[in-house]
Amino acid sequence: MDLPIILKNLLEAQENFDSNSYSECFSDDPKVFDEGKTHKGKEEIKDWNEKTNEEYKTKLEVIDVFNEDQTTILTTKVSGTFDGSPIVLKYKFEIKNEKISSLKITD
Template structure:
């Protein structure tokens, strides 16, 4: 699959449970929506990723990727320490200037 470099970097950071590198994939004013909460800015995104890494140890396997208008949708098989694992997760990205400006995670 032909993924944008920024998404390759994000997946590598997640694979290594590296919240600093993960957050660096986002723009300064980026937003992440996950589990009913919104995390704004790199610092909140880093903190959210650290917490989810510690709690869930999520591993992602890419199943599909497609672009729709300004949105890139990455479909993954997510596994880890959570109920229902493994589960299909959709990562809905908006990318601007080679950085992620918005991410909404849905199942």
Template sequence: MNLPKVIADLAIAQNNFDSVAYANCFSETAVVFDEGKTHHGRKEIQDWITDSNERYQATMQPVSFEEKETESLLKAETSGNFPGSPILLSYHLEIADELIQSLKITG
């Protein structure tokens, strides 16, 4: 599977529980929607993923990637300390200038 560099970097950062590297995959003004909450900007995204890593210790294995006109869709098998693990999650991404502008994670 041929992933854009920023998506490959995101998966590596997630699997290494590296919150700083994960947040650096996003623009300064990026937005993340996950578990009914919205996180604005790189600092909030870093805080969110740090908390998520501590609670769930989730790793992701990309399964498929599709680029559309305005959005890309990554499907990844996600495993960790949460009910139903592993599960297939969809990562709806908007990417510009090689950085993630928005991410919405759905089940």
């Protein structure tokens, strides 16, 4: 699959449970929407990623990628130590200036 480099970097950071590198994939004023909550800024995103890594040991497997308007959508199989694992989720990214400005995680 042909992924933008910033998404390859994000997936590698997640694979290594590296919340610092994960948060550095985002722009200076990013937003992440997950499980009904919005996380704003790199520090909040780093904290959110650390917490989910500790709680769930989240692993992502990309199933599909496509672009729709200004959004890159990754369909992923998400596994970890949570009820119902694995599940299929969509990661909807807005990328500007080679950084992630927005991520919305949906089913």
